[in-house]
Amino acid sequence: MSTPLPTASFEHVNEQFSALKRAYATSPYPSVSIRKQRLLKLKALILENQDALIEAISTDFDGRAYNDTRIGEILPSMMAINDALKHLKRWAAPKRKFAGLIHMPASAKVIYQPVGVVGVIAPWNYPLLLTVAPVVGAIAAGNVALVKVSEFTPAFGALMESLVRKYFAASELRIVNGEVDIAQAFSELPFDHLLFTGSTTVGKHIMRAASQNLTPVTLELGGKSPVVIDKSIPVREAAARLVFPKCVNAGQTCVAPDYVLCPTDRIDEFVQHFLVEARRQYPNVADNNDYTSIINERQRARLVGYVEEALARGAALHIAGDSENLADYGTKLPPMLLTGVPDDCAVMQEEIFGPLLPVVGYESLAEATQYINDRPRPLALYVFGYDKSLKPVFEQQTHSGGLVFNEAMVQVTMDNLPFGGIGHSGMGHYHGYDGFQTFSKAKPVVSKGRINSLQLFYPPYKNWLVSSIMRIFGR
Template sequence: MSQDSLHALFETQKQAYRQHPYPSYAERRDRLLRLKQLILDNQDAIGEALNEDFGGRSVHETVNAEILPSILGLNHALRHLKGWMKSRRRLLPMLFQPAWGRLTPQPLGVVGIMVPWNYALYLAVGPLTSALAAGNHCMVKLSEFTPRFGELFARLVREHFDPEVLTVVNGEVEVSRAFSELPFDHLLFTGSTAVGRHVMAAAARNLTPVTLELGGKSPVVIDRSIPVREAAERLVFANCLNAGQTCVAPDYVLCPAERVEDFVNFFLQEVREQYDDVLNNSHYSAIINDRQRERLMGYLRQAEAQGAQLHWSADLPGGEPVGGKIPPVLVTGVDPEADLMQHEIFGPILPVIAYDDLDDAIAFVNDRPRPLALYVFGFDKALRQRFAEGTHSGALVFNDALFHVALENLPFGGVGHSGMGHYHGDDGFETFSKLKPVVGKQRLSTLKLVYPPYDRWPHRLIKKLFIR
């Protein structure tokens, strides 16, 4: 798609919004229902398209990690939309009485949504749910790494929506670049921190507000107050879902030094129990493409060359996996300066770092960029306050991982290098709305008392009562 075509699409939506800037509850509800029906009627086609794009994507994972949370989010919005749209009364200070004030949620206008390849459906539908509920018109740019899904989703959207309200854009990197340069009223980008910097710079030229969901390295801290087997069992699912290609996947584990060996053994045992022959199991997904696979293998080769130990969950006769799948692998003895510890892994690789004192583990986390999620495993209740007050992260989760992403009544978003802004539920509705203060007075206006000249008794009384 050419830059001129993108601008034409944007101008079409912009003009349509200006002609009808405040969709009714019925119109917004209809749009959400259309989006929901689009998904429900095409579950098999969506699963097959993503399976083809990945060269082996578990249909069950598509259902559980994309279709299910998409529908849950839409249902949550449909239940609460009427309440979200209501103006909220605000009581004004006594000094300005008599007066009235309200906070009115107003659609921003035209919203841009840039979607990554790892959860192409959910990371399109999640922001769309919030933006459409807020009454906006939306343009969605899908990843060039999921062309079959992109073609399918674009066709389905054309069949269910007027392009003046919602349209899907596909194309290579140059299209993404041009998309980020459009003067949207809000732009949401999900992807890597490196690309997020470019998106934010492009948006800044238009003073476009951005929500950035960037990921980063989400740590796991295992405390001595939990059996290490329990922690290992709960982490396998989080590390293996979508073959680790998840922005909130556990990225490395900080484990008490005397329990590292046990953790490794229990983790590998649990992988085999959940997946059996993991490389030949259709429930275990492939790496999206050769480029990403080679990146991950490069991390492992470098770490091993520097003295790290690789603990594979599958037998590899040739020493390395063959084909599109990489079995889960734990890495011990890794150099903290290795690429594996410097970049978001985004694959089924989990470094395990030994620590002696919990303070050292917390310092290790705090010395690095703030993560999208921090997972703490331990049954000692004192850990809650210690980590809540002593660390920064987009989310803090105890004794499990990943599930917080599907909680529609909690905001989802990062902090620092892991992103800015948030969405989901009412927080998403507010992200894509202008909460406009509307204030006024009736016939009686006491503000006349403060008009000049300024040496009269009302001014002396105001200073005496309020400036103290």
């Protein structure tokens, strides 16, 4: 890309962090009204500059579909902000708790206290949404935030940094840009909470760096999200529903379907219907403004390498495009299916993050669930089938960050659901109330008055009293 990367120095990052730390110390428990004002600033920043934001992201991608950004970033960002504005008063209200008869007279409650300075490391694939969504949770909980934007989206990073300076006080929110060394230094700062979205490999480094300060982390990683197609659904319907979630943003989505488990005798039918639907949605891929480019040549070469290795190992490639030569698509890659891929190929081992979709055959549902359970736990699992018995099987016998039946990716835009992975796909949750809780300390507060009932338990112990209390409360 020709856009120069706006790079912060180590000193600048430290200064920003220290300034936010001091600012939080002067206002450690902002009112709900102040938090809503900050959320409204964030909303105005996006709405008043959405064309510029869309253009900057498209520049970084060398061709990002206009509506991929509107639908995939602007819309869910607005939904997240509006959800927080609507529910914040209830979220932040102290929750009364029963102290228990043995402690009477006493009152108890839980208050949700801001943790302080929240750090966010945003990825390149949805740079706006994955900056905004965690910041919404952090602001709603009463925190201040420092965000490190990906070095792969320099145009967006420069614009977002300037817009945040325009709309927010230096004591509320700041953006920093920089290369990998800045990200490393960022992760070593003593944040009160750190949220990282990115790859599992980098997530391990982030967690290791944060551990030096005992900084709690939320890791939103990814992995290989499987699709299971059951015999109880027409293959045509499953294929039609999978094209958009696989191809939006050219598959560069952490919860995109990564591979399909399909009944062996229906693979050919699935391939046929998927290709027909993909060609209907995305005709003439190379010159199609509705289809997004691969972010950079490095990522494109990685994906092409997956295809070449699979073909060399005997796999078959099925292209939903007007050319069999991938070089003809410029910075883009067409939707592609792979069949007959050996299980030890890179495309079956690594998160794909592109418009490639391997299809794997299975003979029984037990075989499909075993295939999933033998691999690292995914961020999402998608099951297509109308047989009601499927639900208890996948709800109880598989692990995943989220489970969706007969659709894909919709869980991300449901703000009343927690979003997060398990195992290699991440840890912790955010979105909506779960984001508010993640960036809050749920602090129990117990209040006692003049009557000291605890003195009944002071030594010297009265065995008859202890025995009586044990008979009532200890069994």
